[in-house]
Amino acid sequence: MNNAVVRKLALLSGVPLLLLAIPLTGCMKEERGTALSEPEPKAFISFVAPEYSSATKPFFENAVKDFETKYPNIEVELQVINWDHLDSAYTTMISRNQPPDLLLSNMYAHFAKDGLLNNMDELLSPALRKKIYPYFTETGKWSGVRYTVPYAATIRELYYNKDIFNEVGIDGPPTTWRELEDAARKIKSTKQVDGFGLDLTDNEIWAYLSYFFYGAGGGWMKDGEWAINSPKNVEGILFLKELYEKGLTDPEPTVTTRDEKQRILGNGKLGMLISGNYFESVVPREFPGLKWGKGPIPVKEGQTPLVLGVQDIWMSFRTDHTNKEALSKFLDFIYEDARYEEFVIQEGFIPTISTVGEKLAQNDSLMRQNLDWIQHAKFYPIQHPAWSAVLNATRNMGQAVLLGQMTPQLALDRLQQIALSKSQ
Known part of the structure; x- marks a missing residue:
């Protein structure tokens, strides 16, 4: 084969290689561009x-x-x-x-x-x-x-064991403090079980304070100002203390939690307690034979029926x-x-x-x-910066008040001082 033919074949064979090189070069540029782009940040x-x-x-x-x-x-x-x-x-x-x-x-x-x-x-x-x-x-x-x-x-209400109420002849849930005390006494004397579950543990004491502050016609605040040590609130705590001293509550209000008391009620060893509406699904699931009823939180005679929203x-x-x-x-x-x-x-x-x-x-x-009821419920004053300090200060007062180490008035005076100091 002469040199002219060789050069011709070489040129012809190089044509497709050059043509192929054009698109390949483009693809390589695109791949390099993709590799250099920043991934979307997480x-x-x-x-x-x-x-x-x-x-x-x-x-x-x-x-x-x-x-x-x-x-x-x-x-x-x-x-x-x-x-x-x-x-x-x-x-x-x-x-x-x-x-x-x-x-x-x-x-x-x-x-x-x-x-x-x-x-x-x-x-x-x-x-x-x-x-x-x-x-x-x-x-x-x-x-x-x-x-x-x-x-x-949740909405907080009074829950009760219907079987216990029927056995001792109580027609329905008590709505006043006097009725609450009478029902607890009847349950205690007739059935020899605890009448009313009182939770003053570190997990729930501010709830029970709220029930009986509002039930007395008081509350944490009045006209936008802290009013924790008001006479009505003191009256509410005195009523709780008297129930405990008369043996009409469970024996360990500062130890046994609300969840434990719910189980005690389900077992037929407690007549009534205040709890949230989760009671309605949780307790019957654990105690399928339980017959229960509910009503508003009892209040002092003359006060409006109460529910608390949380x-x-x-x-x-x-x-x-x-x-x-x-x-x-x-x-x-x-x-x-x-x-x-x-x-x-x-x-x-x-x-x-x-x-x-x-x-x-x-x-x-x-x-x-x-x-419907939660639309008319009372709520904790969580929109006030001092509430955190007030709530924390309640945790240690339950036992002191029940055992007489501190009077209800002194305990609420201290809470009031904390609320005012943290509001400045």
């Missing part, structure tokens, strides 16, 4: 919730898993903490400048006062804001700004990595109707959003009643 949310029951943690774990599947660019860190340790846990986080992005708890205003919280109106979507029952929202505002979203709500609220702390768009998506997600309905039914709560409340009330007369 948002991060940490949230802390209390443990209401053994089902609480699995519920939130499943919710986080589903949320991260739907939003793979948002990472969620979850902690579910027993109520007994919740306050100390998040207090430690805050002291280390590592607060959670979201906290579910029962007090917030001291954090708002210190400038630690996000404005919830900047996180709530219009759709979620529209669903929230309005009567829950006022206690979530401090200085006119919404810092909380209600999530878990709510636990979401708050959002300002952090170095706060991502309001991610937080808004997460709040929408955990309030989705089917998911939130599961939570409410599982824990025995009252819905705080109308879409779920209306659905559950359609075929449940107890839910309809609870939703």
Whole structure:
């Protein structure tokens, strides 16, 4: 083969190689460009919730898993903490400048006062804001700004063992203090079981103080000012002390918790106690043969029948990595109707959003009643920054008052001083 033919074949064979080189070069440029582009940054949310029951943690774990599947660019860190340790846990986080992005708890205003919280109106979507029952929202505002979203709500009423009442000849729940004392005495003398469950433990004492403050015609505040040591409130505590001294309550009010007392009632060893509406789902499940009834919290003669409303609220702390768009998506997600309905039914709560409340009330007369009554309930003054300090100060006063180490007047004077000092 001569040199001319070789050169010709070489040129012909090179043509497709050159042609192929053109698109290959383009692809290589695109791949290099993709490799150099910045990946979309991940948002991060940490949230802390209390443990209401053994089902609480699995519920939130499943919710986080589903949320991260739907939003793979948002990472969620979850902690579910027993109520007994919740306050100390998040207090430690805050002291280390590592607060959670979201906290579910029962007090917030001291954090708002210190400038630690996000404005919830900047996180709530219009759709979620529209669903929230309005009567829950006022206690979530401090200085006119919404810092909380209600999530878990209950209504406190008097629950009683119907079999015990029938056996001793009591027709229905007592509505006054005199009737409460008479019923407790009749149960104690006839059945030889405790008449009235009184919870002055560190977990619940502020609730029982509220029942008998309001029942006497008093309350934590009057005309926007702290009024803890008012004569009416002192009268309420004196009545509780007298019930205990007469042997008409359970023998260990500062030791046995509300949940333990509910089981004692279910076992037929206690006539009545004040509890939340979760009683209606939790206790009959554990004691399927129990016949129970309920009524308003007994009050002093001449006072208006009383129910107490309690709510636990979401708050959002300002952090170095706060991502309001991610937080808004997460709040929408955990309030989705089917998911939130599961939570409410599982824990025995009252819905705080109308879409779920209306659905559950359609075929449940107890839910309809609870939703109606909570609109007229008294609430803790959680919108006042001093409430946190007042609540904590109540924890150690139950035993001192019952055993005579401190008079009711002196105990309430001290609470009043704490409230005033923390309000400055």
